[in-house]
Amino acid sequence: MVNSKTIALGIVKGVGIIVLAALALYFLYLIQSVIIYLVVSLILTLIGNPILDFLKDRLKFNHVAATITTLLFFLSIIAGLIMLFVPLILDQGRNLSLLNTAEIEKDIIVLKNQFGAFLESHNIDSTSFFSEANIPSEFNFSFLTNFFNSILGMISNFGIGLASVMFITFFFLKERRLFAINAKNLMPNNQEERILNSLNKINHLLSRYFIGLLLQLLIVFILYLCVLLIFGVENALVIAFLCAVLNIIPYIGPLIASVIAAILTMLCHLGGDFQTEILPVTIYVMIGFWVVQIIDNNISSPLIFSKSVNSHPLEIFLVILIIGFLFGITGMIIAIPLYTILKVFGKEFFPENKLIQLLTKNI
Structure with missing residues (x-):
């Protein structure tokens, strides 16, 4: 029988583990x-x-020169993006009153009233419509203040962050062989070859994946920008940029981007007539965005991601869907890299499993 001393020690040990885990977190x-x-x-x-x-x-190039050149390449891209986008985004952000929540609330109410008048002109009871659609009579956008203040805080700390990231990246690139040797010494001898093979494959596939992700965002940004410019939407650059960034979230991100694009398009044309100007332009922009998303979902994304991580487009879709249900939006963002890592380790450590053979035949 288990005596009270053993139980007490077990409880103390359990509490100690919980406390250590809490402290670690x-x-x-x-x-x-x-x-x-x-x-x-x-x-x-x-x-x-x-x-x-x-x-x-x-x-x-020798190793150090190649490392420095690679970092200079990254810095030149970052500097180019800053010089290209930041002044335009700040300027157009002011035009959109993104930092003025009171102005946004007033514009949304005006837009709602115009939409209500449009419904009434077509013999639709706007009060009942808004009530059934759960659209409130007043809007509170105070949460935006904290959000954009945090963004500004991030921008103010960008210099420190960039310097830190570049410093760490320099040593990751320069000392990658040393890291590999140290990691090798920590590995069990009987699993060393498998682990090293897995890490090499993961490095190769994820490198291709992140490059493919940047390419996809660039394509989507250009297409969004073309749609907005074709229909004469003001502040097209900042709207396209915001919507393209949302594409990092698979499938749900583009839907959110469409809603944001519609709202910002209506706000940009707030001075015009709702029926003859605001509504048609918004519908055209929504259709344009949907066309871009059809192109992205059926052509660019499947080609880029399936080629970069050697997975079938349907396989990628199901993985994102499953992990999204389990872990939400964060899960959807990390689904493809995580799945790729699991596939590589599965192929190395369980090569005889028929399911793993089927899933990993292309890697």
């Missing part, structure tokens, strides 16, 4: 900025590895 919370820097640096390292190898193998 709290510590991770305190250093969340450092964790973000490490994750971003790891992503840049994965993207930079093919560039580094190209410079060394094709252009005969």
Whole structure:
């Protein structure tokens, strides 16, 4: 029989484990900025590895020169994006009154009243319509203030973050062999080859994936921008940029982008007549965005992602759907990289499993 002393020791041990886990989580919370820097640096390292190898193998750069050149390449892209987008986004953001919640509330109410008048002119009771649609009579956008203040805070700390990320990325690229050797020493001898093969494949596939993601966002941004410019929407650049960034969230992101594009398009044309100007332009923009999403969902995304991680488009869709149901939007964002990692380890450690053979035949 288990005596009281054994039970007490078990309880103390369990409580101790819980306390240590809580302290570990709290510590991770305190250093969340450092964790973000490490994750971003790891992503840049994965993207930079093919560039580094190209410079060394094709252009005969030495390792340090290739590493510095790769970092300068990243910095030039970041500097170019800052000079291209930030002044325009700040200027057009002011035009959209993105930081003035009171102005947004007033514009939304005016827009609602115009829409109500449009319904009444077509013999539709606007009061009943708004009531059935659960549209409130007043709007509270105070949450936007905190959101944009946090964004501004991030921008103000961007210099420190960029310097930290570049510093970490430099050593990730420069000392990648040293990291590999140290990791190798920590591995069990009987699993060393399998683990190294898995890490090499994961590095290769995720490098291609993140490059493909950047390419997809660029394509979507250009298409969104073309739609907005064709229909004469003001502040087209900032709207296209915001909507393209939302495409990071698979499937749901484009739907949110369409709603945001519709609202911002109506706000940009608020001075015009609702029936003859605001409504038609908004409908045209929505149709244009849907066409872009059809192109992205059926052509660009499946081709880019299926080729980058060697998975079938239907396979990718089902994985995103399942992980999205389990872990929400965050799960959808990390679904493809996580699935790729699991596939690689599955192929290395369980090569005889028929399901894994079927899923990993292309990697």
